[in-house]
Amino acid sequence: MAPSASRPAGAAGAAQAKVVLEEHRRLFNAAVTKLVNAQASNGTMMKPARYDYIVSHLREFPNLANKDKDHGVAQAYRTQTVGESEWIVPAKAGTRSLEELRRYVHTGELFELLLTEHLVCGHGKHTTLHNAVSARYTNITRKVVDLFCQSCPSCISKRHRPPGREGHKPILTHGFGVRGQVDLIDYQSCADGEYKWLLVYVDHGIKWCDVRPLKSKKVRAQNAHIPQHPLA
Numbered sequence: 180m181a182p183s184a185s186r187p188a189g190a191a192g193a194a195q196a197k198v199v200l201e202e203h204r205r206l207f208n209a210a211v212t213k214l215v216n217a218q219a220s221n222g223t224m225m226k227p228a229r230y231d232y233i234v235s236h237l238r239e240f241p242n243l244a245n246k247d248k249d250h251g252v253a254q255a256y257r258t259q260t261v262g263e264s265e266w267i268v269p270a271k272a273g274t275r276s277l278e279e280l281r282r283y284v285h286t287g288e289l290f291e292l293l294l295t296e297h298l299v300c301g302h303g304k305h306t307t308l309h310n311a312v313s314a315r316y317t318n319i320t321r322k323v324v325d326l327f328c329q330s331c332p333s334c335i336s337k338r339h340r341p342p343g344r345e346g347h348k349p350i351l352t353h354g355f356g357v358r359g360q361v362d363l364i365d366y367q368s369c370a371d372g373e374y375k376w377l378l379v380y381v382d383h384g385i386k387w388c389d390v391r392p393l394k395s396k397k398v399r400a401q402n403a404h405i406p407q408h409p410l411a
């Protein structure tokens with residue numbers, strides 16, 4: 180038995196969920212990369228390299244010569260040690276408690292943070308999700324939140340769709356020979372003498388079917404065998 184055939188249904192479901200999650204991650208990260216590359220030089224989104232530069236620069240800042248100091252960074256940010264990690268927070272945040280601090284995030288951690296908040300608030304979107312992340316993070320914009328929701332497979336599947344038209348509206352055909360369907364079946368591999376093709380004609384008007392063997396599939400041969408009347 181093939182390995183896939185013996186795999187339990189739960190494992191197959193988990194594998195499928197992982198594929199869906201990775202596709203969500205790929206779509207979101209691609210959209211964020213496009214957004215961060217298009218933002219102005221003073222944009223609030225940070226790539227991981229920019230985040231690391233700010234952390235290391237603030238750490239070395241007191242020991243740097245004045246000409247090497249990036250005063251813009253020092254005026255805008257400060258670091259906050261939390262456990263083993265070092266947060267970047269706004270310099271003007273002052274000495275708030277950890278619960279009140281809103282830290283910066285870089286684009287490499289956006290997906291995981293948004294996914295956690297998105298699930299906590301029951302696939303909350305737009306204002307709900309933006310309010311939730313804004314309570315803890317300072318540079319996640321509404322545009323980024325919308326990009327996340329727009330690429331969430333679960334949210335996409337629940338989008339409102341316009342209702343279908345009431346009732347089925349078939350194309351009505353009245354009478355014989357107005358509309359029909361011709362299928363040509365290839366019997367070259369098991370021909371009956373000279374007959375290598377089978378023409379099947381179904382008339383839509385009276386639901387009548389005729390079958391004729393053909394020696395050739397040329398249009399002229401087909402036309403010659405399309406019946407002009409069911410009793411012909």
Ligand SMILES: [Zn+2]
Pocket residue numbers: 297302303328331332333334335
């Ligand atoms: Zn969702």
